[in-house]
Amino acid sequence: MKDVAALAGVGLKTVSRVVNGEPGVREETATKVRAAIEQLRFRRNDGARLLRQGSRTRSIGLILEDLADPFYALLSRAVEDVARAHGSLLLIGSSAEDPVRERELALDFCARRVDGLIIVPTSGDHGYLADELAAGTAVVCADRPAAGLPVDTVLADNRSGAADGVGHLIRQGHRRIGYLGDALGIYTAIERLDGYREAMAAAGYGIGEHWVAMGKPDPLGVRFALDRMLSGPEPVTALMCGNSRTTVAVLRELSTRPSSPALVGFDDFELADMLPTPVTVVAQDPATMGRMAAGLLFRRMDGEQAQPQQLQIPTRLIQRGSGERSL
């Protein structure tokens, strides 16, 4: 900028005025300055600008489990759109469900002075964010709450969604219903499992010893779980799956077996309607989740001071066939 000023034969501030479209520059002078800018290929350094202005950096950070997961990819895109509408850039990072990694990312983002942070919290402790919050960084949680951190949070209606799915199976006449969910320790896994239990209890049905299997959705684990659930004197006649990856793993395993229990999955996925037996699901809405989380974040950044709120997004049962196989 100094060079531009020198070349144009004007003061530093005049260049600044031209660059920022501020008034108070004669058109003639402005033209000279623009020529110099062109010639020197000058680009304003926004880092320096932000530093001096001491204002917002017009950037937000998003930390989620895995950017490549379709659910989070959709959520990210919604966040991006809102950020864009507010003139903010988006920094993004995948925690891979690792609290250490999440923390590193969050602190890195804060060191860069993002104006706000949207986090899909891992199961670790989030005390470290309290300082950042106090320092004025807006924080919003999406998909899961951060234990003990008083921030706006957007969740799906996990518990009643799962209960809905299970209730649906019960209405088809099923009494012995198995549940396959994600690793315990993940908030949504626990909530949905609770929903399953509630629905079974509400119907007055007991839960067999081997009917619940929680864990990362790997093929082998799913196979063993199904072995146990589908054998013995009282095999399950229906399955509720706690997330779409598990649903797919279960479908793959079932496709190698003769038996075909009824099945409802939590979380919709692409082509669920095109499979040999179209899959009934309790659908979430990742785009809405992202949009709402970002909306809350920007409200906070705009100075909203109200008590942190917790928003729940309803789930929706989509009947496609796999859940309507009666006994």
Add this chain to the structure above:
Amino acid sequence: MKDVAALAGVGLKTVSRVVNGEPGVREETATKVRAAIEQLRFRRNDGARLLRQGSRTRSIGLILEDLADPFYALLSRAVEDVARAHGSLLLIGSSAEDPVRERELALDFCARRVDGLIIVPTSGDHGYLADELAAGTAVVCADRPAAGLPVDTVLADNRSGAADGVGHLIRQGHRRIGYLGDALGIYTAIERLDGYREAMAAAGYGIGEHWVAMGKPDPLGVRFALDRMLSGPEPVTALMCGNSRTTVAVLRELSTRPSSPALVGFDDFELADMLPTPVTVVAQDPATMGRMAAGLLFRRMDGEQAQPQQLQIPTRLIQRGSGERSL
């Protein structure tokens, strides 16, 4: 930092030393400083640090078509992993295939002084990047080249991949093969169409008047295209689809019809193997593409001066059934 220095009763530079773990501070002094840091909840402002150091900002930008698209989501994750390994943060933005938006994003990123930029170029002009290149920002293109911009580029082997798929159909005995691809103007759409033409020509087969349909993969367009291809005196007996979204749209439309032509899709997609007729595809590898693009980018950022290179990632034909229906 000034406050920390005052509270600890030391000089500014001493605080800086402690914060950055530089040697030359007595443990006793360091302890005092750390106490002050704790008390004041001091966090170094990386923006100021970067400005002063004049060095890299340890951040890169990624601009793609749509973050929510599974292909780009996988690519993004791979880029993120490489960036992480190099200690860089990732700024991300979706161009939505709009050259204006792409340009805005790119220039915003450059104004923030990202060290490098990975772009999935839209069809617009990319001259504006020449200045940034000259200014020292590393640029790499992924998935498509940027016309007239001399930068490293990573592409799938679109043409021979499509030719492979078509050749496969030909080997099954098909002579009348239709092609449905993305909107012309998109680089990959043209390349793959050319591959189809080459394969047909190589076999000595002509291409019927209505056998090629290019456009956004919307259900209506696909329906009309299939109407034309599958009717008349010489209906096609096989289809090649130019991208996974088109493939899915075609499958949906075909599921409402009695006829079932053989089908090969370009680009793999989840559950392709689980559909009633598992789908044969020419698979790309988005993760490898992202990894390679990021690898090239960091090599450039490390000072690599060689001529821009163009890398091609081979595609892979995966036979699953839909492409093996012989006549």
Add this chain to the structure above:
DNA sequence: TTGAAAGCGCTAACAT
């Protein structure tokens, strides 16, 4: 309409 000086928060280069 214009520009000189001060300073954003930090670090490099020198002091001491």
Add this chain to the structure above:
DNA sequence: ATGTTAGCGCTTTCAA
């Protein structure tokens, strides 16, 4: 081992 000064590239303040 520690502190002082200057300055990264910009904007703010205030004076001309």
